[in-house]
Amino acid sequence: MNSVKVGLLGLGTVGGGVINLLSRNGDEISRRAGREIEVVHAAARHLDRPRTCSTEGIKLTSDPFEVVDDPEIEIIVELIGGVDKARDLTLRALDNGKHVVTANKALIAQHGNEVFAHARDAGVTVAFEAAVAGGIPIIKAIREGLVGNRIEWLAGIINGTANFILSEMYYEGREFAEVLAEAQRLGYAEADPTFDVEGVDPAHKLTILASIAFGIPLQYDKVHVEGIGHVSREDVEYAQELGYRIKHLGIARRNENGIGLRVHPTLLPERQLLANVDGVMNAVMVKGDALGPTLYYGPGAGAEPTASAVVADLVDVVREFSLEPENRVPYLAFHSHALGDDPILPMDEVDTAYYLRLMASDQPGVLADVTRIVGDCGISIEAIIQKQPAPGAEEVPVILLTHRVKEWQMNQACERIQALDSVKGHLTRFRVENLE
Numbered sequence: 001m002n003s004v005k006v007g008l009l010g011l012g013t014v015g016g017g018v019i020n021l022l023s024r025n026g027d028e029i030s031r032r033a034g035r036e037i038e039v040v041h042a043a044a045r046h047l048d049r050p051r052t053c054s055t056e057g058i059k060l061t062s063d064p065f066e067v068v069d070d071p072e073i074e075i076i077v078e079l080i081g082g083v084d085k086a087r088d089l090t091l092r093a094l095d096n097g098k099h100v101v102t103a104n105k106a107l108i109a110q111h112g113n114e115v116f117a118h119a120r121d122a123g124v125t126v127a128f129e130a131a132v133a134g135g136i137p138i139i140k141a142i143r144e145g146l147v148g149n150r151i152e153w154l155a156g157i158i159n160g161t162a163n164f165i166l167s168e169m170y171y172e173g174r175e176f177a178e179v180l181a182e183a184q185r186l187g188y189a190e191a192d193p194t195f196d197v198e199g200v201d202p203a204h205k206l207t208i209l210a211s212i213a214f215g216i217p218l219q220y221d222k223v224h225v226e227g228i229g230h231v232s233r234e235d236v237e238y239a240q241e242l243g244y245r246i247k248h249l250g251i252a253r254r255n256e257n258g259i260g261l262r263v264h265p266t267l268l269p270e271r272q273l274l275a276n277v278d279g280v281m282n283a284v285m286v287k288g289d290a291l292g293p294t295l296y297y298g299p300g301a302g303a304e305p306t307a308s309a310v311v312a313d314l315v316d317v318v319r320e321f322s323l324e325p326e327n328r329v330p331y332l333a334f335h336s337h338a339l340g341d342d343p344i345l346p347m348d349e350v351d352t353a354y355y356l357r358l359m360a361s362d363q364p365g366v367l368a369d370v371t372r373i374v375g376d377c378g379i380s381i382e383a384i385i386q387k388q389p390a391p392g393a394e395e396v397p398v399i400l401l402t403h404r405v406k407e408w409q410m411n412q413a414c415e416r417i418q419a420l421d422s423v424k425g426h427l428t429r430f431r432v433e434n435l436e
C-alpha cells in the first residue's frame with residue numbers, strides 16, 4: 001500500500017523530533033498504523049539553518065502555503081506556533097480536504113470552535129494531543145479512557161517553565177527573576193516567556209482540557225488567569241513550614257452552579273503527589289466519579305516527548321481514514337451537537353481555601369481585629385501563625401489559613417483587613433487546594 005504523505009509546517013525543535021521519530025521507529029509505527037507515514041514536504045522559515053534531523057528526500061520550502069496546497073499531501077502537521085498565521089494555514093489545509101495534526105495550544109484554545117467547524121464541513125479531522133502537557137497522552141486518557149466517568153474536576157501542572165521556577169525557589173531558595181533567566185537560557189520558556197510566568201500558556205491548555213472533560217465549547221476568554229510573578233521566597237518558606245508547596249495549577253471544577261476555570265499559584269499539601277512534581281515535568285490529576293482520582297505525569301515539552309504525541313495523533317488519523325466522519329472520536333470527546341451549555345462561574349462564585357500573609361504592627365489587639373473581620377465575613381480560620389519580628393523591625397508577619405469560602409467573601413475580608421491602620425504594606429493571598 002502507498003505511504004501516507006505528510007506535510008510539515010515548522011522544522012524547529014519539535015519538527016526535527018517528528019522526523020527523527022518517524023525515521024527511527026518507522027517500522028513499528030507502520031505496523032501500528034497499517035501504512036507507512038512519510039514526511040514529503042516541509043516548510044521552514046530559514047532553509048539554511050542547521051537541523052537536528054535529516055531532510056533527505058523531503059521537499060523544502062519557505063512558503064508554508066505551498067505545503068498546505070500540495071495535492072499529494074493527506075495530513076498537515078502544524079508546528080509553527082503563534083495564532084494568526086497558524087489559523088490561516090490550518091483553515092486552508094482543512095478547506096483543501098487535508099487532516100491536520102497540531103501542537104498549537106493557543107490556536108485550539110482561541111480558535112478551536114472555528115477550526116472544528118471547518119474540519120466537519122470538509123469531512124476531515126483535527127488532532128491536537130501535543131497541545132497539552134507535551135508527551136503525556138492526557139487528551140486521549142480523558143477523551144477515551146475515562147469516557148464512562150462523569151468528570152468532577154481536574155487540576156494540572158501544565159507549564160514546565162513555571163514549575164521549574166517554583167521548584168528552584170523551593171529547593172534552592174532562589175529568587176524568581178534569577179530562575180526565570182536560567183529557564184530562558186535552557187530553552188524551556190515560550191518565545192514570549194510572559195506566556196509561561198503570567199499563566200497564558202497554562203490557560204490555553206486548561207481551556208482544552210476543560211472542554212474535553214465537561215463537554216463544553218472552548219472558552220479561553222472565561223479562564224481566570226494569575227501568574228507566578230508575585231510568589232516570593234518568603235511565601236514559599238512559610239507555606240513549607242505549614243506543610244504546603246506552592247504550585248502553579250490549572251484547575252477546572254464543576255459544581256451544581258457551573259464550572260470554575262482558573263490558573264493561579266496554589267498551596268498544595270506536600271503529601272499530595274501533585275505537590276511533588278518537580279522541575280520542568282508536567283502532571284494532571286483527574287477525578288472521575290467511577291474511577292476516583294488519577295494522575296498522569298511526564299515531560300510536558302521537548303523535541304521527542306512532544307513528537308511522541310504528534311506521531312500518536314498521526315497514527316490515529318491514519319487508523320481513522322476509512323471511518324465515516326460521524327464515527328470518529330469527537331474532537332472534544334462529546335459529539336458537537338451534544339456539547340453542554342454549563343455556565344462558567346464568575347471568579348467571585350468560585351470557592352477555595354486561602355493562605356493570607358500580612359505585615360502587622362506588633363501591638364495588642366491586632367490579631368483580634370484581623371480574626372474579627374474574618375469571622376464577620378463568614379470565614380472560618382484553620383490556622384494562624386504570628387512570626388517573630390525581624391531584628392529591628394516594627395512589624396510582624398501574620399499568616400492565616402482558612403477553610404473553603406467563596407471568593408467574594410475573601411475579597412470583602414481582604415479589603416477590610418487592608419484598611420486597618422495596624423496592617424502595613426500589601427496583603428498577600430494565595431488559594432489553597434487539598435484535591436481530596
Ligand code: HSE
Nearest residue numbers: 159160161189190301
Ligand atoms: N513553554 C511551555 C512550558 C512549553 O514551559 O511548559 C510546552 O507548552
